[in-house]
Amino acid sequence: MRLERREHRPLLLLIGAPIAAIVAALALSGILIAIAGAPVFDAYRRILIGAFGSRLSATETLTRATPLILTGLAAAVAFRARLWNIGAEGQFYLGAIAVAAFGSKLLADLPGPILIPLLLVIGAIAGMALILVPLWLRLRFSVDEVVTSLLMNFIAVLFVSMLIDGVLKDPLAFGWPQSQPVADHATLPKLIARSRLHIGLAIAIVLAVVVYLVQSRTVFGLQSRAAGLNPQGALFMGVPLGRTLVKVACLSGGLAGLAGAIEVMGIKGYVTTDLSPGYGYAGIVVAMLANLNPIGVVLAALFTAIMFVGADGMSRSLGIPTYIADVTVALALLTMLVALFFTQFRIRR
Amino acid sequence: MSVVFDILASAGLWAAILRIATPLIFGTLGALLCERAGVLNLGIEGIMTFGAMIGWLAVFHGADLWTGVLVAAISGALFGVLHSLLTVTLGLSQHVSGLGVTLFASSFSYYVFRLVVPVAGTPPTVMPFQPIDIPALSSLPFIGPAFFTQTAPTYLAIVVALIMAYIIFRTPVGLAIRMTGENPHAAEAQGVNPMKVRYGAVIVGSALMAVGGAFLTLSAFNSFFPTMVQGRGWICIALVVFASWRPGRALFGALLFAFFDAFQLRLQTVVEGVPYQIFLMTPYILSIFALALMARRARVPQALMQPYRRGER
Numbered sequence: 001m002r003l004e005r006r007e008h009r010p011l012l013l014l015i016g017a018p019i020a021a022i023v024a025a026l027a028l029s030g031i032l033i034a035i036a037g038a039p040v041f042d043a044y045r046r047i048l049i050g051a052f053g054s055r056l057s058a059t060e061t062l063t064r065a066t067p068l069i070l071t072g073l074a075a076a077v078a079f080r081a082r083l084w085n086i087g088a089e090g091q092f093y094l095g096a097i098a099v100a101a102f103g104s105k106l107l108a109d110l111p112g113p114i115l116i117p118l119l120l121v122i123g124a125i126a127g128m129a130l131i132l133v134p135l136w137l138r139l140r141f142s143v144d145e146v147v148t149s150l151l152m153n154f155i156a157v158l159f160v161s162m163l164i165d166g167v168l169k170d171p172l173a174f175g176w177p178q179s180q181p182v183a184d185h186a187t188l189p190k191l192i193a194r195s196r197l198h199i200g201l202a203i204a205i206v207l208a209v210v211v212y213l214v215q216s217r218t219v220f221g222l223q224s225r226a227a228g229l230n231p232q233g234a235l236f237m238g239v240p241l242g243r244t245l246v247k248v249a250c251l252s253g254g255l256a257g258l259a260g261a262i263e264v265m266g267i268k269g270y271v272t273t274d275l276s277p278g279y280g281y282a283g284i285v286v287a288m289l290a291n292l293n294p295i296g297v298v299l300a301a302l303f304t305a306i307m308f309v310g311a312d313g314m315s316r317s318l319g320i321p322t323y324i325a326d327v328t329v330a331l332a333l334l335t336m337l338v339a340l341f342f343t344q345f346r347i348r349r
Numbered sequence: 350m351s352v353v354f355d356i357l358a359s360a361g362l363w364a365a366i367l368r369i370a371t372p373l374i375f376g377t378l379g380a381l382l383c384e385r386a387g388v389l390n391l392g393i394e395g396i397m398t399f400g401a402m403i404g405w406l407a408v409f410h411g412a413d414l415w416t417g418v419l420v421a422a423i424s425g426a427l428f429g430v431l432h433s434l435l436t437v438t439l440g441l442s443q444h445v446s447g448l449g450v451t452l453f454a455s456s457f458s459y460y461v462f463r464l465v466v467p468v469a470g471t472p473p474t475v476m477p478f479q480p481i482d483i484p485a486l487s488s489l490p491f492i493g494p495a496f497f498t499q500t501a502p503t504y505l506a507i508v509v510a511l512i513m514a515y516i517i518f519r520t521p522v523g524l525a526i527r528m529t530g531e532n533p534h535a536a537e538a539q540g541v542n543p544m545k546v547r548y549g550a551v552i553v554g555s556a557l558m559a560v561g562g563a564f565l566t567l568s569a570f571n572s573f574f575p576t577m578v579q580g581r582g583w584i585c586i587a588l589v590v591f592a593s594w595r596p597g598r599a600l601f602g603a604l605l606f607a608f609f610d611a612f613q614l615r616l617q618t619v620v621e622g623v624p625y626q627i628f629l630m631t632p633y634i635l636s637i638f639a640l641a642l643m644a645r646r647a648r649v650p651q652a653l654m655q656p657y658r659r660g661e662r
Contacts, residue, residue: 321463326456
């Protein structure tokens, strides 16, 4: 038995592979649910009800999908250029804390229509700043950015923890370490009244389309793809490799920073160290599930959000740990990797 | 200055160094073995988490401590099989597969843990490994409490480092591993099966990572809690580079790292006015410095991260 590259890839296979991967992941977690002694189909039915069963839960799922779209895009643009930015979690927190710093005092006197876009830009810049460190280490010292960007996550969260326990601490929070809240007129408008769903979702979806257009229609998009597929070849073709990677990094870090900014301005209003339940890491899965396609990222983020929001409800009624959502999403990543492999290769005897 | 001297002169510091270094030694050796054969194993963080959980769980359910360690090793080996399937058999991106293994292994650990131990006020505990009393040595003044009050797995870690150095540099198996990591095509021409070597290295390496995790719950602490591995796996990956892929230097690197960590922990309690987060950041900052310092100089296995497919270049 050996593996052989496919010469052409049937359309049916390209569409079927991701679906098969999701089904396989759900089946594997189904085994874990069954081992825990709960009815599998009932559990999945409850997950769907939990995610879409009411107006409240549906808006909650979309709210949860918003940061996932942005961190998913952050990973997708970087991975496409083989820039392994695993630091979206840290960039998310830095974007969040930057917004809290500027939106609570320094710029709080500006009127809303100026303040809101300005804060979003500041959040994105904070995210960019953080990823430039691992990128600089890679370009200057040829250090693999996977480990450095991962380690930066721990540093960033500790840095945020230091600020919200120090200069940015909210004196009205009963000693609880949380940042001062951003000004009321800096909060994002709601998309749907009487829900938590805010305009961030629209921003995220527009950005997914923009990223798609940039990647498929611009020189930069071509250059970033070339840098990922074959760095030597790209260099030979006259692609400025370093400069392309810096641009990719800024885009990636900016998206992750923006995710943090939007989460603060759209929902919480202030920063704590549990602002993100791992949105940065989940973004990696979202990007891989979408096979790095920006439009696919929106769908993959929705799937992930359904699992997370739905599992909350299911867990309460069936007593299955909510971690089943994390397990399913991680399994989906692994099965998707295998499924994508078999769109490129086939087994020959 | 006298503060620094007081810390250095306390036996507690030196005992802590060996204790802090132990999981790092196991993890670094495991990652090193994988990479020597040409496979980057970013599953380490999750495998350590799972090893910590399952080792603890086995002991919690009445197994003795060494059985717990063995169970952890077997679980690590199984994750090694998974990572090998993805990266060796299928030749998928080692970065992505490894991250996938980490995400799966850690969320799976939390799932199993929560299933067995529903949310409780204080996490249940087990009786961990006790320090071994070595006749004569343990009762020496200063030297005894500083270096000879460790638990058995710590001594095992040092022994494993020496054995691995011997195997990699002095045995035919080690030669096959190094050849596979440098040039799998040449290895195959010499009659070595690169696939088998990579499978073997990743499986054994992953087992060592899991043992490192189990040390956390069965010796350093006595209970399991989510996120307890705290990036130790990533630090091990950095230590492999710092060690230039040599087991002896890995041992040294882990001890050096643990020295700084133990030192900052004690400094935290005596220095006032500095936010504690600054101290907690130091291990991660140190790892990044170590990487920047060594990355250019280190001799990377030439075929690291390159999938091997027979008949393809």
